[in-house]
Amino acid sequence: MYPIEPLIEAFRASADPDRAAAMSAYMRDQFPFLGVPQPVRKLLIKEHTQLYGKLQSAEEILHAAQHLWNLEEREFAYAAMGLLEGGVKFFNLAHIHRIEQFIVTRSWWDTVDGLATCTVGGGMKRYPEAWAEYADRWIHSDQMWLNRTGILFQLKYKAQTNTDLLHLAIHSHIASKEFFLQKAIGWALREYAKTNPEWVRDYVEQHVLMPLSRREALKRLESR
Numbered sequence: 718m719y720p721i722e723p724l725i726e727a728f729r730a731s732a733d734p735d736r737a738a739a740m741s742a743y744m745r746d747q748f749p750f751l752g753v754p755q756p757v758r759k760l761l762i763k764e765h766t767q768l769y770g771k772l773q774s775a776e777e778i779l780h781a782a783q784h785l786w787n788l789e790e791r792e793f794a795y796a797a798m799g800l801l802e803g804g805v806k807f808f809n810l811a812h813i814h815r816i817e818q819f820i821v822t823r824s825w826w827d828t829v830d831g832l833a834t835c836t837v838g839g840g841m842k843r844y845p846e847a848w849a850e851y852a853d854r855w856i857h858s859d860q861m862w863l864n865r866t867g868i869l870f871q872l873k874y875k876a877q878t879n880t881d882l883l884h885l886a887i888h889s890h891i892a893s894k895e896f897f898l899q900k901a902i903g904w905a906l907r908e909y910a911k912t913n914p915e916w917v918r919d920y921v922e923q924h925v926l927m928p929l930s931r932r933e934a935l936k937r938l939e940s941r
Contacts, residue, residue, distance in 0.1 A: 718780070719769070719772055719777050719780070719781050720769050721781045721784055721785065723765060723768070723769070724761065724762065724765040724796065725785070725788070725793070727764070727765065728751055728753055728758070728761060728790075728792055728793065728796070729751065731751070731753045731757055731761065732751040732752050732753060733751070733752035733753070734752055735752065736750075736752035736753075736754065737749070737750040737751055737752030738750075738752075739752075740752060740754075740791070741791075744791070744827060747825050748789075748790070748794075748823070748825070749789055749790050749791065750791050751790045751792050753792045755795075758795060758796060762796060762799060771803075772800065772803075772804060774807060775804060775807040775808050775809075775812050778800050778801065778803075778804035778807060779804075779812065779815055779816075781797075781800055782798075782800045782801050782819070783797075785797035785800070786819060786822065786823070791827075794823065794828050795827075795828075797819070798819075798828060798831050798832060798835075798836070801816065801819065801832065801836045802831065802835045802836050802839070805835070805836060805839040805840050808836075808840040809840075809844075810844055810847055812840070813837065813840060813841065816832065816837055816840070817837075817863065817866075820832050820833065820837075820862050820866055821862055821863065824862045826897060829862045829865060829866065830865075830869065832866070833865065833866040833870050833872075834869050834870065834872040835873075837866060837870050838869070838870040838871065838873055838874070839873075841870060842874065842877070845877075845879070848871075848879055848882055849879075852867050852870070852882045852885070852886060853885070854867075855867030855870070855886075856868075856885060856886050856889045856890075857889065861895055861897065861898065864889075864890055864898055865897055865898060865901045867886045868887065868890070868898070868901040868902060868905050869901050869904065869905055871883060871905070872905060872908050873908075875911075875912045876912055876913075878909055878912065878913075880909075880913075880916060883905060883909065884920070886905070887902050887905065887906070887920075887924075888924070890902065891924060891926060891927070891930075892925075892927065893927070894927075896929070899927045899929040899930045900929060900930075900933060902926065902927075902930040902933075902934070903926075903929060903930040903931070903932065903933020903934045904933055906920065906921065906930070906933070906934035907933055907934050907935075907936050907937050910937045910938055911937060914937070914938055917934060917938065918938055920934075921934050921935060921938075
């Protein structure tokens with residue numbers, strides 16, 4: 718079994734209570750923090766990898782990530798996200814359901830967005846034949862963070878974006894009063910505008926978006 722405990726100990730040894738309070742406040746006190754900033758976490762993970770090597774299978778990655786995710790302090794979830802994103806090449810469709818459990822557990826934008834765009838999005842990119850099935854399930858889920866995943870998983874697809882699925886994801890929540898869905902819709906459109914500004918401009922003109930979604934969608938277009 719991969720030795721993840723030394724990394725946990727290294728994180729705890731680097732705790733800074735004053736910084737932890739500020740980090741928790743930034744996240745609206747949703748979670749406790751150790752107070753280990755991103756550059757320090759990155760260095761500790763690098764040192765750990767140099768000592769113990771990289772994880773070499775999907776099962777190893779998922780097991781280590783779950784162990785970290787179960788810990789209370791939020792930095793461990795961030796470390797787990799790094800493992801999952803780094804392990805995308807090992808994942809196939811059978812693993813997507815397990816990754817979804819990270820999305821719906823101790824959920825907030827700080828973990829969901831990276832999981833949706835990098836881990837799920839990165840993993841699904843190799844299986845375009847499955848996009849419709851998975852996206853439909855996320856979009857119509859009663860779990861808001863899966864809805865957000867359905868809107869955002871194509872965020873980095875650029876010219877490979879399936880606009881029919883993007884439309885379905887947006888239209889299904891176009892009138893939602895949920896801030897995180899309004900924001901996701903605007904973000905998805907703004908990002909796709911980098912690739913296909915005309916499609917986004919037409920979409921915004923032809924559909925009634927919530928004000929926040931519209932503002933976010935048009936940011937890039939209005940700067941041109």
